[in-house]
Amino acid sequence: MSPEVEKKLGAAVERMPAFPKSVQRVLELTRNINCLPRELVGVIEKDPVMTVKILKVINSAAFALPNKMTSINQSVVYLGLNTVKNMALSFAAVGILPRTNAAGFDVQKYLMHSLTVASIARALANHQVVGDVDPGDCYIAGLLHDFGKVVFAQFMPEEFKTALLYCQEQGVPLHVAEAAVIGADHTVVGSMLAERWQFPPALVACIRNHHQEAGQDAMGDCLRMADQICRYRQFGDAGNPYRAGESTVAPQRFGQDLEAVIASLGDLDKFVAEAQSFAQVEAA
Amino acid sequence: MKIRFWGVRGSIASPGPHTARYGGNTTCIELRSDAGELIIFDAGTGIFPLAQSLLKQMPISASIFITHTHWDHIQGLPFFTPLYIPGNKAKIHGAYDFVSGSGIEQVMNVQLQYSYFPVREAELRANIEYQTLAIGEAVSVGDATVRSTLLNHPVTNFGYRVECNGKSMFFSGDHEPWTNIYTAEDADYDEYQAMIDARQAELDAFLQGVDVLVMDCSYTTAEYPSKVGWGHGTFDNSLELAYRVGAKQLICTHHEPTRSDDELERVFADMLTRVPANGPEVLLAREGMEIEW
Numbered sequence: 001m002s003p004e005v006e007k008k009l010g011a012a013v014e015r016m017p018a019f020p021k022s023v024q025r026v027l028e029l030t031r032n033i034n035c036l037p038r039e040l041v042g043v044i045e046k047d048p049v050m051t052v053k054i055l056k057v058i059n060s061a062a063f064a065l066p067n068k069m070t071s072i073n074q075s076v077v078y079l080g081l082n083t084v085k086n087m088a089l090s091f092a093a094v095g096i097l098p099r100t101n102a103a104g105f106d107v108q109k110y111l112m113h114s115l116t117v118a119s120i121a122r123a124l125a126n127h128q129v130v131g132d133v134d135p136g137d138c139y140i141a142g143l144l145h146d147f148g149k150v151v152f153a154q155f156m157p158e159e160f161k162t163a164l165l166y167c168q169e170q171g172v173p174l175h176v177a178e179a180a181v182i183g184a185d186h187t188v189v190g191s192m193l194a195e196r197w198q199f200p201p202a203l204v205a206c207i208r209n210h211h212q213e214a215g216q217d218a219m220g221d222c223l224r225m226a227d228q229i230c231r232y233r234q235f236g237d238a239g240n241p242y243r244a245g246e247s248t249v250a251p252q253r254f255g256q257d258l259e260a261v262i263a264s265l266g267d268l269d270k271f272v273a274e275a276q277s278f279a280q281v282e283a284a
Numbered sequence: 285m286k287i288r289f290w291g292v293r294g295s296i297a298s299p300g301p302h303t304a305r306y307g308g309n310t311t312c313i314e315l316r317s318d319a320g321e322l323i324i325f326d327a328g329t330g331i332f333p334l335a336q337s338l339l340k341q342m343p344i345s346a347s348i349f350i351t352h353t354h355w356d357h358i359q360g361l362p363f364f365t366p367l368y369i370p371g372n373k374a375k376i377h378g379a380y381d382f383v384s385g386s387g388i389e390q391v392m393n394v395q396l397q398y399s400y401f402p403v404r405e406a407e408l409r410a411n412i413e414y415q416t417l418a419i420g421e422a423v424s425v426g427d428a429t430v431r432s433t434l435l436n437h438p439v440t441n442f443g444y445r446v447e448c449n450g451k452s453m454f455f456s457g458d459h460e461p462w463t464n465i466y467t468a469e470d471a472d473y474d475e476y477q478a479m480i481d482a483r484q485a486e487l488d489a490f491l492q493g494v495d496v497l498v499m500d501c502s503y504t505t506a507e508y509p510s511k512v513g514w515g516h517g518t519f520d521n522s523l524e525l526a527y528r529v530g531a532k533q534l535i536c537t538h539h540e541p542t543r544s545d546d547e548l549e550r551v552f553a554d555m556l557t558r559v560p561a562n563g564p565e566v567l568l569a570r571e572g573m574e575i576e577w
């Protein structure tokens with residue numbers, strides 16, 4: 001990466017909004033299994049955006065609650081702290097997406113991609129690599145792995161537009177197109193942003209390395225496999241379509257047969273439905 | 285109506301000389317309606333001896349109601365042998381899991397994974413149906429009606445009330461009475477307390493006048509402070525509940541796995557001293573115990 005590109009990326013990252021404190025706090029609190037319920041409720045309630053989102057999902061048809069929930073406290077009484085905690089966690093980090101951009105990058109499809117990758121990465125961590133990795137961390141990694149693309153779309157829209165086209169026309173992976181057009185790919189800018197947001201080093205590294213084959217840990221493997229499955233089955237779209245004949249990622253962990261990995265996850269509709277319920281709230 | 289307890293232990297099966305009198309199997313209750321309809325509450329390890337007793341009565345039609353999907357309430361399901369035999373019918377009911385976003389149809393699927401169980405779901409030859417219930421939804425099973433209510437546990441837990449020709453019973457599954465997450469000096473304390481009181485009033489109304497109340501009585505009042513938030517009730521708060529709603533009988537179940545028979549009888553005898561003169565008859569659930577009314 002040339003010094004000019006580095007400077008340009010640094011400036012773009014600087015212009016991204018700060019990671020909401022409340023989201024950071026929710027992540028911190030939920031890492032501690034003994035966190036006090038009232039502390040968690042306090043953090044959520046101080047963030048009106050998160051509060052509204054949680055209530056929207058809880059009051060959605062899928063839950064079929066007999067009463068309308070009007071506060072986080074009431075939701076805790078009804079559904080229990082565990083449920084509310086898990087929802088707050090799912091919303092963490094999704095809420096800071098800009099709605100539109102000049103690059104023609106479809107934020108809604110990007111969000112579906114990220115949310116589905118997140119759910120599947122968590123399921124892989126839960127069922128396939130038990131014990132090696134925290135499933136919650138895999139979810140967050142899935143949610144944020146492509147965030148660099150949002151930075152590009154927002155602050156370098158012309159270049160990113162060209163890269164998206166280059167990827168389509170040349171039939172190369174988007175990160176290769178970005179490197180050719182911009183001089184650096186979304187893993188670089190994404191990990192810079194994650195560093196600025198003071199995410200744990202493992203998460204920063206995971207975002208930084210998610211297009212590398214070598215040296216992956218369990219979290220990286222779960223993320224990359226989930227990403228490949230979502231691109232293969234076209235769950236959402238983050239500008240990087242599946243290419244026929246792509247080799248299966250992380251074969252030493254999951255084997256060579258992508259279809260077999262997919263089959264081991266059971267019905268994938270549940271992951272899509274979960275992602276949809278969150279994406280819809282974001283769009284509303 | 286008749287009920288029989290096939291598993292009364294909480295958390296984990298606890299066989300051995302210290303639990304021989306009350307039994308070590310985890311939760312399973314068989315209910316027979318007046319017309320003989322078979323209703324099963326939960327599929328802990330107690331469902332295995334129940335399955336063996338049913339082999340003589342095949343083909344069977346079983347309506348299974350799962351209170352919640354924690355292991356001690358589902359782990360016997362793959363050993364419910366009638367599920368493997370063509371001609372039998374089973375309908376499995378349960379709640380929607382808010383966190384995983386799936387209904388009760390996943391209850392077998394999660395257990396029959398290649399590395400953990402040798403049989404695949406496709407090999408279950410009985411006619412098996414799943415029905416995910418909404419909160420408060422009622423299901424007719426022959427001459428009986430089973431209605432769900434949402435209780436308080438770290439995963440969605442339904443209590444079920446059965447009505448049959450004017451007779452009734454309720455099984456809680458696992459339930460901890462709602463507690464205030466604030467302390468008295470916090471600003472939110474009163475508002476939260478009002479919401480808890482409203483929830484409790486809803487449950488009391490749901491249970492009003494029930495004949496037989498089967499409740500999670502895992503802990504004593506003295507043990508409870510270190511178990512807050514674990515999702516289980518105590519002998520004394522179940523007694524208070526039974527008294528408030530005018531239950532004729534309270535049956536205490538979900539025995540703590542480390543509690544020996546002697547210890548169980550000791551804490552139970554202590555609780556009996558607090559049963560009011562006009563209070564319910566109180567019994568300790570025991571494997572093989574039958575109640576008919």
